[in-house]
Every structure is written in structure tokens, then in C-alpha cells.
Amino acid sequence: MEITMYHDVSKCTGCRACTVACKQWKDLPAEITPFTGEYQSHPDLSPSTYTIIRMSERVEGDKFHWDFLKFQCMHCGDAGCVKACPQEALTYADNGIVAFNEDNCIGCGYCVTNCPFGVPHINEATQKSTKCNLCQDRVAEGMVPSCAQTCTADAIYFGRREKMVAMAEARVAELKKTFPRAQTYGINEAGVGGTHMIYALEDSPEVYGLPVKPMVSPSLALWKDIVQPLGKVAWGAAAAVIAVSYIKNKFKSDDHSVDYTAKASADKKGADI
């Protein structure tokens, strides 16, 4: 069964109970961040903060907007982090969760560089990557992730993908009456194979700091699917040439000598050294 989390930004009050519930379930320490004159408390995800509410104040015409977005791992269907990970610490679970096995992680940081959303962060103390795993342990027991469980505004939903997609689409149809640019996000984002964290947005994605066309860099496919296999082919070819050369030279007849005194070319230009 494919699962999905759905955040309805129009219902979100920005209370950040999801961040707290996440820290409780994951047993993560609080991060005391300085007050910067705005409601954004935690500027970004970090090794001890797996989900935040992104808040922005926006004035459009004479209308004031508060935009909230629950930001966390998007659990992509075609995840850059999974492809980049050399140790299978990041894998796809059957239900669509991008699972993280800390024991396999070697802290190389390839997932950090190759995530189109900038989600994973390396914990410098443990030299391991960190990110939301959609409470895989809770989901396995038939529970919903702790953030969805705790949401005070009923803005975070979790369940079967078809149901979540239908809810998000219905909600966007409703929102369009008030917000003409309302749209879903994560359902049709082909550059990352669709995500298992989807949104109903009131406005275009960039308003919420989301990439309009999220895409795994083509460099990743070139690296993993072409350079690495072809590199091995190059070594095989070199080894084969060496093996054949060794055998041929071992058993060559004497008249197959090499004469380095064949007539020199006539050009005088660039005589050696």
C-alpha cells in the first residue's frame, strides 16, 4: 500500500506543534535560535530538526498574506539521495517512504548534495546523515506519523496515496475560487518521480520556497549510470590488452623484433628537447 502525507497550507496556523511532536517522537534536542524579527524560528532543517514550518509574510496589492508550509523530506518516488547513496543507507520502502538506515550511513554527504530540496543534513558529531523517515516505525504499526497525529488545525493528513491525492485535488478546486493560482504540489512533479509529501498550495510553489520544477540533477545519472559502469569497462579493457600483450610477447618468435631505427621523418621542426 502506497502512503502519502498531505499538508493543506490553507488550514495551517503555523503553530509548530508538528515540529515539537517530531522532536518528541525522534527524541531530538531543542534548538534555541535567535529572534530575527520574524515568525520564522528555525531557519532550515538541521541534524536535530527534521520538520519545520516555513513562514513568510507577503503583501499582494492591499492584501496581507501569511504563508505557512510544513517543510520536511519529500519522500520522492525518484529520489536523488537514494541514487547518490553509495552504501544503501537510503532506500525505498514498499509503501513509498524513503527509508534511512543510520547503521549503513558513512557520512559521505552525497545525499546532501543531490537532494533537489536540500533536505538531508550531516550530523557533524556522529558523521551520519539525518532526515525525516515519515515515522516509518509508527507507520509499520498502523499509526500515523507524530506530526500528523498532533496537528492542531487538521492541516496534516496521512493515509493511502489515492485518498490523499483526491483530497488535495478537491481542496485545490475549492481554493481556486479564492486563490486563482492555487495548485497541488508533489503529485505531478515528474523530475523527482512524484513525492509522498504533497501539498495543496494557495499560490505558486516559489512563494513557499519550493522549486517550481524540482529535478534530480542529470549529473547524478551520468555519474552513477555511465561513469561508474564505463570506468569498470575501461579497466577491463586495459586488463584485457595487458593480458593479450603479455601472452603474445611471451610466445613470440625471435624474428618479431622491434626496430626503433626506422627512417626518421624528414621534418627538422621540434627535434627532441
Added chain:
Amino acid sequence: MAKNIEMVKDGKIYRFTKSARATHWIYVGSYAILLLTGLLLFADIFDFLAPLFGGFEGAQLIHRIIAVVFILPAFIFMLFDPKSFFGWIKECFTWTKDDFKFFPGFVKELFGMHAETPPQGFINGGEKVNSLLTILFTTLIIASGFIIWFPEFFSVAIVQWGYVIHSASMALLSAVAMVHIYLGTSLWKEALEGMLTGYTDAEFVKGHHVKWYNEVMEAEKKGEKKSS
């Protein structure tokens, strides 16, 4: 080349200076360690090497320490023996028709067939290619390695492409190195002594680098005349 070193001694010719040899072997040693520690992330089949370096964490640390050593040989060579260093660089970029004509003969020689090749200089056409590819891939590996090591100074896209460059340069340089090692230790095994002791068998030099051999011999004659 140092003053009190005899160019010709006991049927051997002085081919590689102390600086040339030292930097060659520092390069070889550091590249070998970088290769083994780096392979862990290149392909799963090399995972068995991890315990050698104290696991993956240890390998990453060693990779970074040795990376610094890997940068040094070029500078050591340049500083301590600029004559040989720039002589070598100049050789690499000086191409005559004879250098190009080296290759058809080389392929035949490689596969044990009779070959006729025009006289070659201090390094032959193939060695020039080996040198140029080594310089190119080493530069790319160091540059991309720096980017990967310090991603905070670069845009994400540059770091992403850095991985591609680092991997590809390593793969190609290793393939080149395999052939180089084979030639230097098997097909032209006389060459190895030159890189170890500095002196190479004169007959081998005459056979494979006759242009340079003639230059050395001419210089020797002049030198003898002067001293007598």
C-alpha cells in the same frame, strides 16, 4: 641534472634525477592509497577493503590526509629540479612526426609483432601521451576533489558535477596507469631500473630512445674533450 653525476656508467645511462624518482614514487604511493580508499565509494565490490582503513569513516579520513600528499609531487619536482621538470613538460608538448609514427609500431610491438618505428627521443610518443593524460587527469582530480571536500564554497551544481569529474578522471587515469605499469615492469622491464636507481641499461636506451641516446653520447664526447 646534478653536477657530480656521471651520465654514463657501467653500460648504463643516467635517465631520471633523484627529484624525478622521488616525486614519481610519492605520486605512486599516494595515488595507490587514494585509489583504494576511494574505490569503497566507487563500487560495492570493493567494500571488502574497508577494514584495511578502519572502516568507511577511517577511509574517508585517510583519503583526505593522503589527498594533501598527492598534491605535493608536482611542486616538489618544480622547486627542487626545475630543469628536469620543465624539460619534461616541454617534451610532453613537443610533437614531431616521429612521435606520431610511434603508435602504429607500438600497437604491433604490444602484440608481439615485428614493428619498425622511427627513432624516439627522451620519452617516446606513447610516454608523451601517458604524461599528458596523467597531468590532465591529476589536475582534474585535484580540482574536483577540492570542490567535493569544501562544498560550502561552491554552488550545489558545481559540487554535483565535481563528483562526475572526480570519478571519471580517476577511472581513466587508473586505466592509463595499468598500461603504464605493465609497460614499465613487463614489456619494457629495463625501464623500471631507471625509475628506481636513476640508471637505465644503455642498450635499452639505444634501442628505444636512440635520439636521446645520441645526444647523451655527443655530450659525453664533448665533455671528455674539454676535460682532457
